[in-house]
Structures are given as structure tokens and as C-alpha cells.
Amino acid sequence: MKAKDYLTDQDVRWCPGCGDYSVLKQLTEVFEAIGADPDNTVLISGIGCSSRLPYYINTYGLHGLHGRAPAIATGVKLASPDADVWLVTGDGDALSIGGNHLIHLLRRNVNVPILLFNNEVYGLTKGQYSPTSQPGQHSRSSPLGSIDQALNPLTLAMGANASFIARSMDRSPAHLREMMIAAKAHHGSALLEIYQNCNVFNDGAFERFSNKQHTIDHTFHVEHGKPILIGKDQDKTLQLVQGQVEVIKLSPAGDLSQAWTHDIHDPIKAYALARMAGDLRPFGIIYQCERPVHEQEVHRAMAEQGQQSLEVILHAGRIWEV
């Protein structure tokens, strides 16, 4: 199937220019690339702009309740462990009203990729500050600037013992596709944070990470086994000083032996990278590990214990004849 064949005939109702269009497009291309089977693919979403996505994709889909997509997805996977379930959610959906469900999904390691559209604002309800909004952000519900600390989805996921944590953005289509494919290939819950521009209520929130003129000073890409190199000249790297990440210059220049080599399996370093929420941020797979998958464990345990027939259950324990 071609990418466009994965689209339904429904009119897409996002605002013109919204970053959601890019995510939708990349997802259909990923579906083409991996040969997704529409009969066995399920998109589960909550409520919000991003959560409308399942209506536009020609697979099974369920547009559920605000925040509850992880729980619905868990139910689908328990009932149908072989279904390819994807979770589609936003910052308000996954981190505010659905925060509890998200951490338990990650903790259990249900085998689903999670596309978390982070636009740092509530779009569908017309522009209130969200749990990922930066302190000081002006919005309809915070006209003088938000006083709340912003929640960092990546460190939250680390805290919930997630087995795959990655970041990408709407404006980097190739990278986004690569991350989606990696998230799908991962065995377990795969949290992919996607910086998504809401051009109506929070335009430019990620400008410094996405505008070609600035990206080089504000972003770096991490790849397993590769050195982390920063800056136009790729002459800087990171180091951990008392638990904090610091940018240092390679000296002598070009001596990669000093560079921070990214190890997706190192939880301490991954956490340090995930914590980078300032002007310089990592993109790519930050952390990944293999651990048992919830629905498989459930079915393995059931098979091990053995299941009893109705006849046996009814006659178990003390019975007597009259």
C-alpha cells in the first residue's frame, strides 16, 4: 500500500499550517515503509487536536476519552496481543489528565509506540497553558504568564522506568520517520516526544530548535555508539560534572577520544540528557532497554498456570450429592 492509501476520505480538520499535518504525513509514509496491515493496525487516541488523527487513517482506530488512551490501548493489547497498536496523544492528554495512565503503561511496558505531540499548549480548548508550557508563558488562562513549572515528558518517562525514550519534531520529516520506525520496532512501550508547532495558540514555541538558522546552536542528535558533537564546527561535546551536563570544547580540536559517546543503554547518562530542558536539547533515541512486555507476561503466566474448564470450576472445592 502507498502512503496515501492509508488516508481515509475524511476532511482533515486541523488549522492550516498546524504541525499535526506533518506527523500525519510521516506516519502514513512509515506505514508504507513498514508495510502496515490495516486489518491489524490500531490507532488509539485520547482527546485534543492530535487525538483526532485516527479518524484520518484507514486502519482500526479508537478516539477515546481525554487521557485514557493508554488504558484503552492496554485493554486492546490484553485482548489481542498481536495487534499493532499505536498510541496518539498530546501534552495535555498524556501528561495532565492522563498522567497516571501514561506512567502505568510505561511501567508495565505494554508493547505500543506512543506518539506524544507536544505543543506546550491546549489547542482544541482554545489556548490554555499546558503542563509542558514554560514558566511565564502567556495564554488565555495565564494572561500574566504561567507560574507553573513545566513537566519534562522524557524525565517523567525515565522515572516510570520506560524502556524506550526518544524525541523528534514535526519540522524534521526524515528524522521523525526514522524515530517512528525505531519506536515501532522496539519491543515494549516506546515514548516518542514530538515537538509540534501549534501555529494558532503557541506559534514558534520550538522555533529555536526547528529554524535552520538556530538549530545548530540549540540542538544535537544522539545516536547509539556515536560521539555527541555540538555546534557548527562540531567541536564541542558534553560531560557530566557533579551530575550536571556541561558543554566542553574538544581539545585538541577533533580529538574524539574525549567526546561523550552516546550509549542508549546507560540510564544515568540518558537521564542526564533527558534533563536538558534549556536552550540546548537532544534529539534521537535517548534511552532504550529490553525488558518483559506486559501482555506477553500475562499470557505466559496464564499458560503456565493452566486454565480450567467451567465444569471443573463449578465442581471445585466441597461438593455433595442430595
Add this chain to the structure above:
Amino acid sequence: MPDSSHKIVILLAGDSGDGVQLLGSQLTQGAAQSGQDVRTLSDFPAEIRAPKGSIAGISGFQFQMASTAVHEPGGQADVLVVFNVAAYVKYRDQLKPGGILLASTDGFDKRSRALAKLAPDEDPLEEARVSFRTLECNFQTVTKEALKDMDLGSKAVSRAKNMVVLGALTWMYAFDYIMVREALANKFSGELAKVNDKAFMAGYYLGETAEWSAFKHVMPSHTLPKGTYRTLSGSQGIAMGLAAVAHQSQRELVFAGYPITPASDILHELVRQRSKGITTFQAEDEIASVTAAIGASFAGKMGVTASSGPGISLKAEGLGLAVMLELPLIVINVQRGGPSTGMPTKMEQSDLMQALHGRHGEAPMPVIAIKSASHAFDVMLMAAKYAMEAMTPVMVLSDAFIASSAEPWRIPDLSQLLQIRPTEADISRMPYERDAKGVRPWIPVGTPGGAHRLGGLEKQEGSGEVSYDADNHQALVQARQAKVMGIQSSYPELTLNLGSKSDDMLVIGWGSTYGSIHTATEQLRRQGHAVAHLHLVHIYPLHPDLDAVMAEFKQLVVVEMNQGQLVNVLRARCPKHMAFIGQTSGKPFDALSLTETLLNTMSS
């Protein structure tokens, strides 16, 4: 005494650590196997281990046994067995004057009296000897003596005391002691089995040696229909009922729950029974458990969830979604005293309005009420039938009393069980294209060629695509309602539980009040009053013949454990005066006082 020789109410009470519930369940099992009909009532404190010896920490187990059919655990007790003075103080008012008090005197010493907050010189046994026929025995000493060659600490000895009492009562009522012994041997293993058996036999011989013959009472046996029997609690009835659902529908089930008293026992039972085709899931909260069940139904399994009052409030959002998605779902509410945390271990029927209306939007769903432990089994089949055949969530109402009460139950013949035909995955129809009964197809995830999108937004009739069209919404609100009303066509006939249409007064009840109302009505009929009893199982939609039945009677009275919920539903559809008898004490109606109240209602 008129019929006391054939009906005996025994109340057992002690500290949480005295093993009163175990004693109760073994004793009722023995009674049932010896040919008695039995109904039980457990009275738990809300705390797991309240301070030892305190009144707050006392747990009780009451049962009524009879050589004729019984329907409720009885009112005032004929026999009260207490392990300590706190238990006596808590329950003395529930023992009939002249009743038998069996007291374990080791629990009446100075220390125990202090723990029960009695004055140091106050000996309640003195008063007891005047009001009751007392049997005083130091069960701690008897147990110690019985187990003396087993080298046990005093704690272990204390724990076996309940087995001595089990033996003594088995002797007193001439239950088949071989069966009781066998049941113990089945339940326990190793050293503990030996200890319990020794203690049990010591208790059994105690009656003879202590010359309690005057208290011995041989019960004539009850003639039950032939068959294989077991005892069944309400939670077991639900769990086994769900196993039967998997069997009858040939569909697997996913049960998702979150710990809450008293609904958790359903999850425990399901985990324990390991039924073929049932996956259990302990979710992170109530909301997740209902939505995971919905997810399972989308994937083609029967989603089931259970909770109690406040948990059902949390699930309400999910129930609205299930109505909108038109997916099968069973929601069980094991009601308890509310609002809020209220009385978590006590019974109440105060969630009926919540079941009918506790959702946003026009969200009709069938509501069925369980009336007893064995009825729970049948209701689960009914609920699943409506859910899977009409593609709708179904609410089942149980309560704290039904959950833990037990009764002998004839194991049904599998060929006689209700047939369930789940809606088919007919992909020739659009996702929301209804059949003649107004039911859309059930197309599980993975069905080839069946890919479709569901969602909480209003659907276009037929295609199921999002629609904000006004006329379409109007039509779909009505279609969802009509579909739910459609289940009335598979209701069994509405029959009076007692009496006939020519009687003057009709007593209407629902749920766990069944036993008390039945007993009270029976009593009134014996006294020559023209009273009938109708117990409603289908709360929504009500039975289509109900109005006609109500019209036949001169007087109508509704009895329920709340401040008037069903009565208001019925008053809205019946022009006649309808009397109401309510109670919210956390305890079932006492059949005797209910008889009197009904009598007063009749003559007023």
C-alpha cells in the same frame, strides 16, 4: 416455641484474629451438607486489624439454618458464640432473651474487660446468666490440652480455638462430623491440618464430657431437589457466572478491576478459579479499569469491570463512551453504605439512581439487580446476553451483603444454561448500520476488511463517521434508547415471587432484600393476610408487564435499603398511592420487624 426447632439463627463473634469467618464458613458448609438450608451474613469491621480485644475490632458471622427453605440470615439470634467480652458487648442485644450464650471465658478476664473498656469490677457474665442460658468454657485451656503434645506456642494454640468451637457446634447440632472433618482436611495441609483436626475432635467430644446434652439439638434434614450441591457466595456466584459466560458465548473475557471493598473479592475469585478464556487485569485506577475493558471489547473480547459506589462514579465517564461506541461491556456495582467512603463493609441499595442516571448525556443502559448469591450466577449470563446481543454496556447491581453471604447451590446442568449469541462481525454492513433489532455489527480489531474508526464524537448513522448534524443526533439518541428497550423482548415472564394477583397488597423489592421480604410476606400470608411479593430483577428497562401487575393490587409498598429510590421510579409511572419502607443501617432488614412494619402499612 413455634418453629424454632426447625430454624436456628447462630451468631459467631470474635476478634479479627479469632478466625470467626472461617469458623462460620466451615460450619455452614457442615450444616448444608447435613441437609440444612442455610443463609449467611458476614459483619466485618472496616479496619483490617483494629486493636485486639476492642469492640471496633470485632467481626461477626451470622447464619440461619433450617429444615425448610430459608431466604435470609435471620434476625435475632438463638445462639451467640463469643470469643471475648468485647464480642459479647457488641452483640448481646442481638441474642434473643433466653437464647444460648456460648462464651469463651478466657476472653472475659480482667485484661479483656479493660480492652473492651469495661469497669474493672464489671463482669458481664453475671448479667448474662440471668438473661440467657449460658455455656461457659475456657476454650483456650481446652485447645491447649488438646494440642499439648504438639509443642505449639500460645499464639498457635489461640488460633486453633475456632476449630474447637467448630467441633463443639458440630456435635451440638449433630452435623455429619465426618464431612466437616473431610472439608478441613481438604482445606488445610501439613502441620496445620493435624492441629486443626485435633482441635476439631477435642471440640466434638467436649459436648459429651462437659455434659452439654441439654443443649444438643438434632435438626431434621431439609429435602432439597436432587443434584450435586456446593456452597456459593455472591462473589463466587459472579466469578463462576463469568466463567459460564465465556462457555456459553464462546467469547473470551477480559476482567479489569481496581481494589475496592467489597468488590475486590470478584477479582480474587477470578484469579483463583483460573477460568478458561478469562484474562484478569488489575488496573491503576477505576477509570483505567473501565476503559481497558472497553479496549478489550473493541478487540472482540467481552470487557467486564467491577467496583463499588465511589469507583462507579469514577467509571461514569467510561460508561458514556461505551454507550456511544455501542460496544458490549458489563459493569458490576457491589454497593456499600455511602456517600463517599461511607460504610465500606456494610450493605446499602443507595446506588440505584446512580445506575439509572449517573452519567452525562442521554446514556441509557440496562440495569439488572442480583437478589442472592446463587442468583448472581444467572444474572451474569443475562447481563452478557444483553451486552453481546444488543451491543450495549450493562450495569449489574449487587451489594456488600450478597458479596459475602453464602448458600447451598445446586450446580446447574451446563446444557440448561442461557444461550448467548454474540453479535457477528458482519463486514458487509457499515460499522453503524443497524440490523432489524437496531444493533450494529461487532467487528473486532483484526477482522480482515473490517477496519473502521470508533470514537466518542457523535456518529453518522450507518457509516459511523463523525457527524455534528442535528437531525442525525436526534435520530441516534433515539436509536440508542430503542436498542436498549429492545432487550425487553428477551425478558422472562414477570411472575410474582409469592402470592397471586387476587391478593390485596403487593410488596415490591429488588436486590438483596429478597430474603427478608420473602420471609416477612410468607409470615403475613401464614397469618391470613392477602399479601404478595414481587422482586424486580430488571430495573432498566422495567418489565413491560409491570404496570399491569401493579394495577391489580389495592395497595402497593416498596421496600428497599435507601431513602426511596425505586419507589420514586415506580411512583412516576403508577398513579396509585405507593407506600415506602426504607432502611439505611448497613444491616439487612430483620424479617420479624419488617413483618410488623408491613402489617402497620396494611392497616394504615
